[in-house]
Amino acid sequence: MIPVFDGHNDFLQRVVASGPPVWLDGDGTGHLDLPRARAGGLVGGFFAIWIPAPLNPNDAAAVALMENPPFAMALPDPIPFAEALPHAFAQAAALKALERTGTLDIVTSARGIRAALAGGRIAAVMHMEGAEAIPDSDGLHLWHAAGLRSLGPVWSRPTAYGHGVPFAFPSSPDTGDGLTDAGRQLVRDCNALRIMLDLSHLNEAGFNDVAALSDAPLVASHSCVHAVSQSSRNLTDRQLRLIADSGGLVGLNFASSFLREDGRRLPVEGFSTMLRHLDHLLAILGEEGVALGSDFDGALMPRDLADAAALPALLAAMRDHGYGDALIRRIASENWIGLLERTWGE
Template structure:
């Protein structure tokens, strides 16, 4: 049976830039294939992966407990990163995205219209995203430079603390009610992102921080890669109260493919079926409506179902969605239409 590669997917989150920074793959391998990571251009074409948010993530120093490949069910997180070290990492990853563009693997997009234009081309449509604003200075000079380089989406925190806010720990079972909200600097950051037209990502923010963002922002509330707490009681997932807030703002949530945020038992194991993912899609559509849900895979930053494995496995998920009764119009919305719409309304 031939599996569907359309509608093309625009995805809310991936960590390919970090994989490049750490030397887990190369710019050439992204273009030609052959790496062991989740995303490259040949497999993206095979799977109908049209592009997405390419995250800059600043890792802990070597040996720290919260490295990308050392996550546990209750992981201890490090404190504040050295901002100079974080800035070097941030600039390095932004430069790598531009190298990918120069090599023909991506097209850097700064508007919703550019995403629409680039989506069906062989290079992937790429929006630069900052996952954790560790490298941003209080005067926002780095923010403005990154904006000029294409930054259009920003999460004030990863799961560690920054000068702006506190993130949720990797804890199961738990809610995201784990600490105080935005700092005064954090409130200034939200206002500055609103002024520039940078989307605010709520995915790693704790509950009080999300409440503070909702009270300040004039943009739709967006969680680029989060799931339903009612199904998987992980601190990283969104409670019904939070989903109601997102729905009221006409925002959206990208479904995270990470095992620990999907499985009802919260385990970081890949032996689960696509039906587990569909439960989250169904629940979120029920809470947010058909216009409020999309993909937020966390490819290259998470352990995903072995039934998908990487971007080339996306046709299996599309087929499962079709088999579950998702119609053509809904599929287009979920795969890319909702992302383009919410970013259009956010970036103005």
């Protein structure tokens, strides 16, 4: 079985709600747990800390809106640090609890990834999606000491650091202002600490600012192609070329609404749409710049990719499409590990 290293999941919220047994044994819900990870060949990935929004794309009202484009959801209001921190702390503690089960390592280096894989444990990167729980540079250093190695300055709402894209279709990602002064300092601090900066959810002006400031490879951990699906969350060819020029990477998002050409929040049927996005990414980023970023437990999955256990079906579709085993291995895991080695410097 070809191993998979995944660029994004939102599983930690389920652990906060249910405890570590939801990881060890599963509860029949969601997209991810240890048994399904083993069944699908999932060996590691980015476990996101995310502050719940009062209205998010999985709520009933938003789902009804997104099922019938065109739509343009308003950006949620900013979330204050004092409100965000308890949520972030609980999810970080949940990831630490998973580590104590002996089935998962929180990895902070490429060496750590390889050691976890060699020991048969899941290699988990602590990621924060939206920096509401980081008040300043001192706070970032504290989170780094706790194991944070990947950070998206925004989710799809504003923070002290920048502006996210709204959920809208059809829409350009050019939806607002760039990074704030604090956001520019955040980029410099992340570069100094070797924390990977994640551009998924950041608007185009903020993306441009990171591209101009950062000395690390540019990364969008869970995004799709705007030329195929005109969602505000998807990346334009110009953005993809900037990522390619930096030696960076894009992880293909499995969210049906970002994959579908019509933008509807309905399950994608089969794998042809996903393969069209992958073909486009490969044409611009090359074979070392494309990976996977599922968004498990955070989005509506394709019908034939309902959870982590179904990952081999996606890899089989790549093979049937004409991708060789070497390319499939790069997309499935090797490109993420190589990118982290280049970013973390270890």
